[in-house]
Amino acid sequence: MTEPARDLEGPRPALSRRSVVGSLAIAAVATACLGDQPEDAGADDEPGGYAALETPERLALDAPLAEDAPDAPRNDGAELTTTTMAPLETTSTTARRSSTTTSRSATSTTGRAATSTTLLATTVAPTTAAPTTATPTTAAPTTAAPTTAAPKSTLPETTAAPTTTAAPTTTTEPPPPVADPGLILTRLSFGASRDLDAELAATTEAQWLAQQLTLTGPDPAVEATISANFAFAGTSVTEAYALHEATEGKRLRRELVLSNLLRATFSTHQVYESLVHLWMDHFNVNIEGAYKLSHLAWNYQEDVIRANAMGTFHDLLVATANSPAMMVYLDNYRSNANRENGVNENYGRELLELHTLGIEQDGSHIYTEADVVAASLIMSGWGIVNNRNNPATHSVFNYDDGRHHSGTVELLGGQFSTAGTSGKASGDALLAFLSHHPQTARYVAFKLIRRFVTDTPPESLIASAAQVYLANDTAIVPTLQHILDSAAFATSAGAKLRRPFEHVVAALRATGSTLPVDPMGETADDLVRLLDDLDHEPWQWDQPDGFPDRADPWLSSDGLLTRWALSARIARGSLGEDDDITPDLGRLAGSAGTIDEVLDHLAVVAGLGSIAAGEKAGLAAALGSAPDDLVIDLADGRLEELAGFVFAHPRFQVR
């Protein structure tokens, strides 16, 4: 019942087409003209390629299987237009309500998944990850020495240099510990999916991860869909303002929500998208309701966060500081150092507390209240044009020297001084100083570890990852690579709770569901309200610390009830209007015949590996059935009901 997918698959155009494009620039050009399908635009091509992904009104998981949807139209060369594309029957949705268990269209099982019995175990069993002492030693002490010299008074960007000579610390003597099977996928992606299954059929988890770390930008196929259907796509701040006014504010919120859902669900650049969410939280912005300024969120999402998600932390920090959204959100545009009591401390405080030096443990921060004031003085003048009489330029970032504090200011007991700089350059120097500070290195490492390993990052890994960060001039990818090579990661299965957004996306991916691409459709509105109800709607966290990335706040009674309900609704395809969000019943059914087999198959589809026999018996009993009862008729709804149970399983709640 769990044949390897490759037996059915034949050529895997999706994988070869999408995942190994060496240059994103090239890929982007290629996608600009649809139908340009390298390598395999052969006669047996199927709708799973760029064309299908970009053009349908509903976006389905890219289907690698030629026999999935033989009737699906080709869209070679189709003109991208907004919201007017014909719906495309996706892959095996023809199996919906048909009485069959033989529609194995999306038999997505792989050898990998079948063996991953320890996947998402809630309690971490000590496994094969033997060299637990390896991690601390990988941070060669020799790299530590130069980095401590980094934060010296005013440093123009070039002073980031002292560490760059250090070799990227891939100088591991012992081989990296081997992660539990399935861990890399569940932790580094938004969950098992047909794309992922297809990719894994041709590569190992470790190879997949290595490749993911080279995909430092968005998936061009999904981006093409967004460009084609989203009015805010590609807009400047001033264009977004006009559009936001013209659409009475409704469109923006839907596009923010839908863009995040589409990308998390369908992008093959999963690590990139995961990092985007980390930085969205780290540099949280919420300007909903800010007078005539909420349109800035789009620019912030696209040009600030997404554009820098896998570059250097320094560039990311600088981009946020130069963004009108952040300057508005944290009130820095109100600051005027040249008026009595005119300095607004909001941004200066969070710059230190949340963006750079951080508080990794309560009470442990190295800065003082005086440093908060100092940072606020140095950053005074950074804001927006702020002329409401001229909407075209009102919300554009602007540095106003007339509001800037001109005297010399010091931070951290003289570690930093504005002496020798003036105007905006003082702020630039401060950002360079902060981003290269060892404490910032620790804090960024802490946030990466908390996102990808555990709610309670171990000190040794924080310390060693911080060294890698400094040795690589604040580059994000090598730091993450180091963390993922650690024993702490390898043995961390089940340590992270899926947050609500992640749970929704995981269920959408597991079911192979479609999603609508029209932001003004009814379903897009439903999705906004859904995520709002879950308290996890992108850009709607009102405090500057971002959505919690720990289990504590999310692991609540109501939180579980809501997850369970969503599990059922996604499995049943009742999330959106009409058939906008439709699960792929063929994928859910596999070739299973009995309830027992269905549950085995669903466990694999959902990335759980397996479900205990006692649980299977209990779930069958809940339906008034026995485990060996046949699921003959898909139309009786038992498949969807069982899938809902599986997505409500405790192990589906963790990643």
Add this chain to the structure above:
Amino acid sequence: MRTLSRTPTRPTSAPGTTRRRFLGGACAAGAGTLLAPRLAFATPDQPALGDAVVTVFLRGGCDGLSLTPPYGYQSYRDLRPTIAIPPPGEVGGALPLTSASAPSAQFPTGLDGVIGLHPAMQQIYDAMWTTGRMAIVPAAGLPRSESRTRSHFEAERYWERGSAAPTVRSGWLNRMLAVQGGGGLVPGVNTSSQATDLMLGSAKTITVPRLDRFGISGFPSSSRAASALATLYPSGAGTRVGDTGSDVLSVVDVLGALEHTAPSYPSGGFGSDLRDIALMLRAGIGLRAASVDLGGWDHHGELGAPGDTDGRFWNRAQMLGDALRAFVDDLGPAIDEVTILVITEFGRTINENGSQGTDHGRGASIMAMGGGIQGGVFGYDYPDVIADDPDEGDLTILTDYRQMVAEVLTGRAGLTDLGAVFPTFTPGTPLGLAP
């Protein structure tokens, strides 16, 4: 063991209020003792130990100098040229906190008429201040010996944990439940959408952001789903996800069956949270502690000019006062068995900034109200002039916020082991607000 010493006798200036009147008045004879059966909220197998404690957390750092403005201070008006609340009687003037406005109120440290209450709080003022059941503690906070933080996130955690010690990870309201042990079906409820530190800990607490939607839904059959979920979430699984799930399953039928009789509350989440709590308090499910959040107090700019009823602070204060009034009205005589605490993570800068707002400061204004609360203005001191603390700047913290909480927990909620709830706090001289 630390216990809070408290005066056994009622302060002399308090007239015989109606504070221990139970529903129907049947148990008036036992009203003065915590051992008396509690008709309102007790369950047959779990007699109440004392008041239910409803804690309202004003998230974002509520500006104490606006909530309880020291309107008579010239220094206050000088520091806040555009946002100072004027004296009572003027446009947008403060509500007086005086013995004249509340004959039974106490002002043990000469705070009679020193501060007022924000005018948007008229509703709760009428119901609780003038009847001598609202205690206000200005310039309160976590003392600098434990923390000087002005971070929202640190300060909120410290206030919720009742300590800045890194070893203290649970919330004091949960610890109160844990120390008292036993408990009914639902001893603790948190109405914010996420679990809060205040309610984190070993005692069973349920997160109920919307009672009318609390239930198993989405499945083709809720009963089949309940059966399936019971398989997946057996009690005693020993995992965090598993135990949270089995806890939910143990209460979902009871809570899901509760229905509102629809008393009038202000629209919005805070009102409906309080409405849900009132319903659950009456439901006989053993509820002893509740945590409610009201956010939106981080007014770095445009706090609002005096009398501007569209101002940002006015909006929040009115929501707070109106919803609390609806809660008190809804509870009726049962308010005698409930104490409401209103706390926040810090006060704000004494001066206004260049944006007609205030930044993070120190001393905050907090309050307690309920049938058993002695009304008045309490605290160990209050400055003669509003000025920067010479060490930390901004309003000096004069009273440890735990002093107020401790007196309520021991005096009203039946707590005996205070040290287990506040391990790093040494009680001071009783304020006398929960005799």
